[in-house]
Amino acid sequence: MSKKYDFAAIESKWQKYWEDNGSFRASSDHTKPKFYALVEFPYPSGHGMHVGHIKAYSGLEVVSRKRRMQGYNVLFPIGFDAYGLPTENTAIKTGVHPRKVTDDNIVKFTGQLKKVGFSFDWDRVIDTTDEDYYKWTQWIFLKMFENGLAFRDKTLVNYCPSCKVVLSNEDSQGGKCDICHSDIVQKTKEVWYLRITEYADKLLEGLETVDYLPNIKLQQENWIGKSTGAFVNFSVKEHAEETLRIYTTRPDTLYGVTFMVIAPEHPMIQKYRDSIANMDELDNYKAECAKKSEFERTQLVKDKTGVKIEGLTAVNPVTGKEIPIYISDYVMMGYGTGAIMAVPAHDTRDYEFAKKFGIDIIEVIKGGDISKEAYTGDGEMVNSDVLNGISNKKDAIAKMLTVLEKKGCGEKGVQYKMKDWAFNRQRYWGEPIPIVHCPKCGMVPVPYEELPLRLPPVENFEPGTDGESPLAKIESFVHCQCPRCGGNAKRETDTMPQWAGSSWYFLRYCDPKNDKAFASQEEMAYWMPVDWYNGGMEHVTRHMIYSRFWHKFLYDMGLVPTAEPYAKRTAQGLILGPDGEKMSKSRGNVVDPNDVVKVYGADVLRLYVLFMGDYEKAAPWSDSSVKGCKRFADRIWALQEKLVDGDSYSDALRSNMHKTIKKVSEDIEAMKFNTAIAAMMTLLNDIYNVGSVTKKELRDFLVLLYPFAPHIAEELYQQIGCEGVLSEQEWITYDEALCVDDTIEIVLQINGKVRAKLNIPADAEKETVLVQAAAEPKIAEALAGKTVIKEIYVPKKLVNFVAK
């Protein structure tokens, strides 16, 4: 009976069985309760799967398998987010078409995922580069265009000279290209934007209705970066018609303003250049700033620079005081109005600037020593006329706002850090933007019935040196008739950014083959929202906010049934290399999951990635710990030799069985997979100590094991002659009353120190326990000659004698 544990044969046997039987296909029976588990679909890179993918998918894999056993109709889909630069770069390098590269990689990934035995619904696979998919990406884009949320604007853009592509702010952080790490240069270009800022408040408010881990919510809040304050209009002495409008979060400090600062690019400078005496100096400064990379700007935080504008003077609207205006690169054109009122007494940046340029510093809030440093704390208002004596910041701000509004020189205002989403790339391997530029009609959408607007075949994927998309070189694609007037027109040749396809993929999974709509209302009404979404921390801001934005837009259009796409979101921690560093090819510390599957089997790989530590935390890979999981699997396999008849729990294992069922059931829900596995290991050790296992005990053990290591569990279930197949059985329940042992050990302490232990019946009375405890030789000895002041009794836990 006890054959060798031939994991390779067992795993392929059951993978075939599940596939042949469609075991994990989501059912179309909408009367059953549903559970929609979503994991971030992979980018099918040429490197194949990473152990990080395995960990990312194993979490909800366990939950999904358990849910099916609990009677849920489970949707656990997978797909491929396949547009993007790495594939295109491979194509440029090798000359192989990105379509072919993508298809090959998808085949590779699919094979690898299946070998791990994930219970994905393979009938619903999505490929974002499939024309039946990107047709709807384009369709949603056109809806946004119709509603004014997609627009073009001329701006300074971040341009990567190496990738020859315009990047979003997020893709060019630190002045480096996110893809090739070259230095970014600034360039003026007309680009596409999605007006995500219009949804800033909705995205923020929606967070109150969802169950995301607290740090995920916080990151999203910070990314949106809402601040409330006031806009204040300062007049300009030399030009009565002009107002210098600023944004501040601290209108209460208006009496402490001693100068103004505007960004070097502020339009006011050009407007009044004729009346500015030191225009040369200003131009020079501006040129200096433009040369600095973003990196240099942040490095020079401490050393403030700037130039006073000779010929423009601001007038404080509440005091009437005349104050100088400076330009400085510590004020950004991209936030607020590009101009600030400076209150050196209570802002560290303004303080540094004032010190350097010898400007007055006026204290308006008591509590600090402004001769030493700026005071940013709270306190009583001084030197502030009507505000004097107010000590509450909120009250002072409210009062100032009413003053400003009465005078008509300012009002309450709100600002966000979040910018509109730069939504185009000058690249080939992306969704074509379905817009036609007509000399007569302007921008005209491609008619819906003509979607998908297909990517034309191309010979050369190299982007043009002018930063244009390779599509611009294809005459047959570019030249077209205007859908509105029929005249000659040109197509938009930019494509959508990588984030587009993943912004709505969870909707397509609900109804992936629909050719009438991106998904039917009926299917979405049943499946949405996603019940549980798990993925990496690196996607909790951009991808999640982008997709929530698309979803909220569709909701406002009445096209999706829920205001939020994801009811719950968690995130797994990274798997680090054995050296504790982030895995990377250059470090040479990458672990290939295929190797692990080959040597130890998929079940062991699955067990290990969940056992290695707290699921949400980063943990280094350890080859020898993998062996520990292999040993666990081997010992489970060898249980067959300990099998005895019996369709109930033995006395020796009864409470252990119930305790373990409880522990594993609860830990899975809390994503504490490591302790769930530890509990099963403990039970296994207990079985070995007892020396035999009844069929009922082993069967139930296999049910617990199944979500984690389904192949070995299925095989043993069959080997020991149980009915049917394990994947179709019900999850098991426990009896709380049977989780307790008959006798328990309690700890006896004197003054908080453990002196002895005592075995008592679980239902022993307090009085009995105290008497027995005091009678314990060690306790009696230690208490001799002392007076017991207090006796603490914690039922089922301990007795503590406080003695003097």
Place this chain on the structure above:
RNA sequence: GCGGGUGUGGUGAAAUUGGCAAACACGCAAGAUUUAGGUUCUUGUGCCGCAAGGUUUGCAGGUUCAAGUCCUGUCACCCGCACCA
């Protein structure tokens, strides 16, 4: 600088409401089986000590009968944001 998080054995880590610190696993040591082992099994393993016993959760205080857990201060590391007005 701001925000969040983490500090526990040689290692990865456990530890409801404060209630036996170190579960589970790795590693290591000794032994058994195995003439070879990426085999299996047994025993031991926080630290000091022959032992009785003492002592231990980054550091310093505090609250409590009792603190890894609560409070105050402090140090280190990690992640996010960053001249955001």
